[in-house]
Amino acid sequence: MSVYDSKPWLARYDDGQPASLTPEFPDMVSLLRATVAAHPDADAIRYFDGRISYAELDARSDALAVGLLDAGFAPGERAALFVQNDPQYVVALIAVWKAGGIAVNVNPMNRERELTLLLTDSGAAALVTLESMYSVAAAVLAETDVRIVVTTSELEDQTRNDPRILGGVSRVAHEGTLDLAELVARFRGRRPPAVDLAPEDTAVLTYTSGTTGPPKGAMNTHANLVFNSQTYRQLCELGPDDVILGVAPLFHITGLIGHVTAALLLGCPLVLFHRFDPAVALEVIEQERATFTVGSITVFIALMNAPGARRESLSSLTKIWSGGAPIPPSTVKAFESTFGQYIHNIYGLTETTSPSHGVPAHAQAPVDEASGALSVGVPVYDTVVRIVGEDGEDLPPGEVGEIVTTGPQVVKGYWNKPEETAKALPGRSLHTGDVGYMDSDGWFYIVDRKKDQINVSGYKVWPREVEDMLYEHPAVREAAVIGVPDDYRGETVKAFVSLRPGASATAAELIAFTRERMAAYKYPRQVEFLDEIPKTVSGKLLRRELRDRP
16 A cells, blocks of 8 residues: 555644544535525625625525526536626625536636637536626627626725725726626515535636636536635634634635635625725724634735734734745744734635645644755645656655645536646646655655756756745845756756835845755845736746746
């Protein structure tokens, strides 16, 4: 039996934690109905000064589902959600499920070309979008199969109109569209016909970030969503008295599961504020006494650097996990020094419906002495993770290889891409493309992406190791490392760096700093300063954009 089959990581679980979870619901609509029955008057969503109860969320999503069906939407069709972190996202998501459809999550930062790709690839029949973003959609609708457009506004469900977030936004009616609030008012009190949703039915198409190629629509099933909602509850020790802070984008798998579906399972409030702003976030945490969040490294760096950040700002936020991109040990230390709160790592992909690994609530992630890498945790419940070599055979603890994940959170495939599904998901085991290793105690570490490896004079250099070293310098806010052509070495290491506000450093200083601390072939020979490092919305570095720079 392989060492991975024996699950050595179970010994790292907190006392009393199970090795396995039993799915409590067959689908997300059943889950919501149970929560509404148990907590009808509890806040489901808090949006600035607005409040929406679970009973009201149920009523609105019922009415919108009826409205979509009345407009010609059919069970099995796709509806794209092109909104920000607004209450209407949650209402529309549930309404699509109640109508028997599949939700398509769309990045609200997408422009015309990107939106066209997602709408055409998914074959979306309906689109829900903000009035303020409608011009992007209007420019491409003729190229798609979308026949139903529902618009709404981020100004609804609140009266505060915070100028830092909602400044400059006004209501604009668009001809040929349906107004979400009017649909809800017209069909309020009506329930859509019951739909027969199966656990393996696709609930959401969540498009991969496209860091290495065109985005692919991962088919996250109802079973995937239910299971990992329960995973968050168990791993992070959450309950109905918690208050979830929605800092991750809801269209992203982390925000969808760690914010929306986790809250729906728990019957607790989800606090939203349209889009992330660190100063607003600090105020919201104190006002709402938020207790839990999961976000990217970018969020936590921004909170530390926000004006007015103080230790008391996060006194209620005692349950913090970081996902999306690896977080350096130095950032964890700095955050704890600033706020007195520890950041637990969590790791997963779109294809694992958020977490496949996590640091248990009462543990702190170990740091590998040799590489300086912070562990991303241990595999979660019912999940087997292997490290495999180029030949596909299991590698022993400590050896670096590709991470392969099997578990109930793994998607059933990519939308309309059978060849790519067969390649990445043979036998429903996900070949992640991430490179890492497991230590002898069952902790896992991410080294890098397979495609990002740099070959310097025949020596392998992993960008993340160099980035983690740069983060040790007090002036460095963010860093990204790539390989660039070199006539002598084949490739050489180049670092892109953004500095902390008010800090200064020269390229020569950073090169000297790393040269003193790393092997000669690893330290960067070139350093370029940028105001911002290009990243996906989940915090993953867009090395492809850096490589394409002139």
